[in-house]
Amino acid sequence: MANMIMRFPGGLPKVLTLSYDDGVEQDEKFIEIVEKNGLKGTFNLNSGCFPPEDVKYEPGTIHRRMPLNRAKQVYAKSKWEIAAHAYTHASLVGLPGNIATEEIAKDRKELEEIFGTFVRGFAYPYGAYDDTSVEILKNCGICYARTVEATHDFHLPKDWMRLPATCHHADPELMNLAKRFVETKDWWDPMFFYLWGHTYEFEQFDNWNVIEEFAEYIGGRDDIWYCTNIEAYDYCHAFSQLIFNTDMTMCKNPTSKALWFSYGEKNVYVPAGNTVTFYD
Numbered sequence: 108m109a110n111m112i113m114r115f116p117g118g119l120p121k122v123l124t125l126s127y128d129d130g131v132e133q134d135e136k137f138i139e140i141v142e143k144n145g146l147k148g149t150f151n152l153n154s155g156c157f158p159p160e161d162v163k164y165e166p167g168t169i170h171r172r173m174p175l176n177r178a179k180q181v182y183a184k185s186k187w188e189i190a191a192h193a194y195t196h197a198s199l200v201g202l203p204g205n206i207a208t209e210e211i212a213k214d215r216k217e218l219e220e221i222f223g224t225f226v227r228g229f230a231y232p233y234g235a236y237d238d239t240s241v242e243i244l245k246n247c248g249i250c251y252a253r254t255v256e257a258t259h260d261f262h263l264p265k266d267w268m269r270l271p272a273t274c275h276h277a278d279p280e281l282m283n284l285a286k287r288f289v290e291t292k293d294w295w296d297p298m299f300f301y302l303w304g305h306t307y308e309f310e311q312f313d314n315w316n317v318i319e320e321f322a323e324y325i326g327g328r329d330d331i332w333y334c335t336n337i338e339a340y341d342y343c344h345a346f347s348q349l350i351f352n353t354d355m356t357m358c359k360n361p362t363s364k365a366l367w368f369s370y371g372e373k374n375v376y377v378p379a380g381n382t383v384t385f386y387d
Contacts, residue, residue: 109371111355113263113297113346115332118367118374121261121288121298122332123325124148124339126253126272128192128230130157132171133306135181140319142185144326148302149336150182151192151230151253154217169311179221188335190228191215191249198233199240207240211247228336229253230303241268251340253303261288261298267340276304276317285325299339300325342366349377356386 115122125141125148127134134150141147157175164171173181182189193199194214199207215226227250231240234255244252251267257274264270274281281302288300302321309315325331334342345362360366360377368375375385 109355110295112295112369113343114367114369114374115297115342116365116367117332118369118376119330119332120294121300121330122334122339123288123300123302124334124336126151126190126230126301126303126336128303128305129153129170129196129307130173130178131305131307132173132177133310134173136315137306137309137318138181138185138187140315141322141326144322145333146322146326147185147187147333147335149188149190149228151190151228152178152214152218153192153194153196153232154214154221155194156196170307175221182222186335188228188337189218189222189224189226190230190336191218191226192230193232196232198235199231199243200235200237204239204243207243208247211244211249215247215249227251228340231255236269244268250344251336253336255303259284261291261294261296261300263297263299263343267343270301272301272303273299274302276302276321277308277312281317281321282324285321289325289328354386357382357384 114120125146128151130152156172158172160174160176162174191214193210197210218226229244229249229252231252231254251270253270256271258271259274259280274284288298309318345364346366348362350359358377359382360379363379365379366377370385373385377383
């Protein structure tokens with residue numbers, strides 16, 4: 108029997124998504140840099156941490172959260188996903204269950220109201236999580252949650268509620284990983300590159316060139332799907348619902364998403380809600 112490999116929209120073999128935290132002023136410059144190269148991803152926000160509209164930071168302050176009105180303007184100009192990051196940026200580990208639930212549910216509810224969107228993603232504050240916090244997140248309607256762990260590989264996540272990244276942007280292996288990702292062809296598995304960080308770090312370490320070099324190198328390629336975290340999750344979740352007959356000659360797509368895969372030498376496209384025969 109031939110091998111079957113999931114492909115991304117348009118039949119692409121690779122996906123790249125980014126994840127950045129805290130809703131800081133530097134996000135605006137970051138959006139300009141990465142979107143110029145076709146990249147996008149997810150901003151993880153704390154709806155209980157927006158500063159006053161007239162906030163004035165002390166000279167030299169690096170971590171400068173945006174007031175609500177500016178945040179709405181900045182993110183409205185982008186196609187990025189808004190995800191939760193706990194209402195007050197509290198670590199979920201060790202909190203009483205009711206308090207952890209409020210941190211998640213209140214953040215989700217307020218972000219949805221502010222930005223007029225669905226909030227289904229999450230990034231763990233401080234990267235801290237345990238089995239209890241995972242269960243609370245699920246009960247609050249969260250379908251994926253990012254950790255701060257690095258895999259240094261391109262495999263699809265095995266557990267979206269304990270989602271690792273390929274690496275942080277400060278990882279010394281960043282460009283080596285990017286080159287390996289770009290140069291690898293005909294891999295036996297779909298390739299998934301997930302980058303995370305905080306945009307204030309580029310100002311803190313005076314290294315905006317890191318993300319500029321990465322975005323210029325990896326952007327604008329015709330074999331990579333550039334998407335948000337939730338778009339990646341939704342596509343993979345939909346793909347898992349494909350139905351095949353026992354002969355592997357027919358496939359039914361019961362979802363609302365068009366899906367692609369390769370099977371042996373064939374590239375197969377299955378429109379949403381359709382059944383296709385891919386071997387006679």
